[in-house]
Amino acid sequence: MTNRLDGRVAVITGGGNGIGRACALKFATEGAAVALGDIQADAAEAVAAEVEARGGRALGLRVEASTRADNDALVAAALDLGGGRIDALVTAAGISHANYWSGDVDADVKVLAGALDYLERPGWDFVDTDIDQVRRVIDVNLIGTMHAMQAVSPVMLDAGRGSIITIASVAAKHPDAGPLGYTLSKAAVWMLTKKAARMLGPAGVRVNAIGPGFIDTSMTKITELFPDEQRAQLMDSIPLRRKGEADEIADCAVFLAGDESSYFTGAILHPDGGFFTD
Template sequence: MGQLDGKVAVVTGGANGIGRACCERFAEEGADIVIADLLDEAAIGTVEAVEKRGRRATYMHTDASSPTDIGTVMQHAIDTFGAIDVLVTAAGISTADYVSGRPSNTAAVERDPITRFVDSPLAEWQRVLDVNLTGTLLAVQAAARWMVAQGRRGSIITIASIAAKHPEAGSAAYSVSKAGVWMLTKQAALVLGPAGIRVNAIGPGFIETNMTAVLRGMPELEQRLLGSVPLGRMGSAREVANAALFLASDQSSYFTGEMLHPDGGFYTD
């Protein structure tokens, strides 16, 4: 216990799923949390969960794809807690119409893959990249800007996906956005390493969140996907948060530019 005592963590997409699990896990280890999300009611629940663990938390209504919103939330973290030590970029969408905190739409999964690819509107592609990739860039830039200015070492953790390396694990827009997150992570690690800022990614496999609820509602598809997972089950958001805790703490002090895969063995072949 106490691996993050005295630290301040900003978590985009912290209202539910992997983001919320990171907030709770970090609080258990002594961190104060700034939650950035669009889901006001769910975020209040995360604040309460953090406070029950004896730490302080605050919430900012934030569009991850907005430079203004991201800049505001980072300044809020500094004004409220005096620092940014850890950033987790958990804000993300699977499709353009996905609303965080709600189950995914089965229609997108059930469509013929060829039709889904060739008829996908540009606006849908752009929205997924805006949130997943550009949103990650904005958060990394804003947090690192403050860390560099203050000469403060920190840990930045991006949330990618097994889809970053395996196209069948997501739609074209989602896979490309997560592949971009992975390359962005390596670029940021290379550039920011001399400033003492570590940048690593997590590439979760099939995790029980609202984003994958559609799969659990389609037993045949779920079993086919789990057939590629040696452990034979989906992971939990807390299992991903445990990986994030490792990267946030001094336990990973010589890690940068890496991607950890809590994926049940998906990449064993």
């Protein structure tokens, strides 16, 4: 299917890699112009160039998600690109831990090694959790999502329409699906989504979340280094017995951005291979 987003304009944070990148490419295929923000400016620019090479319209900007000024700059650039309109926002910028850097598995290896140490000392990982590191994850994942939503909302309120799509996680509801700070941040993103749906709904703006399961991106590369037993447990928890693809999340985002989801707001879709079946 193509042209479901013909003539529309989308802002995508975290658009340089993984799920955000897949959303950018799929939105463009469906006819939307896309403004991409990412802390990795080169990655955002590369995705924008990829969209343009395929005949679409895009721009890529360096955006630190946790700052309002950067989100405002992204929205201003999107308005320029789109001739004053913005129809959709996807907030895909995110980190799994404070030192996460998309594509750099070494930082994840250190976190994994630290976590394994605690297998012999149950409970002490909670006591030793560094609150400043938790704060950084919340700053990017939750505050960053809210900054982007607040930056884009005035445009949508003026237009009396718009679709905001947050990227939560199964970790919003399941405490085992990520580190402490990550699960806290994603639970809060889900509540933010519901709250904003109630606040913006009367003005015609829809707000929905996607809560992916285990998706094949840089964020999950570390699981390839899990001990065999843990990797088997992870796969056993997924009825479809495979990781999801970033493209499968982008399909949900296209649905939520487009007219086919016109009566959805305050919902969370879980493309998770059946993880939530208990």
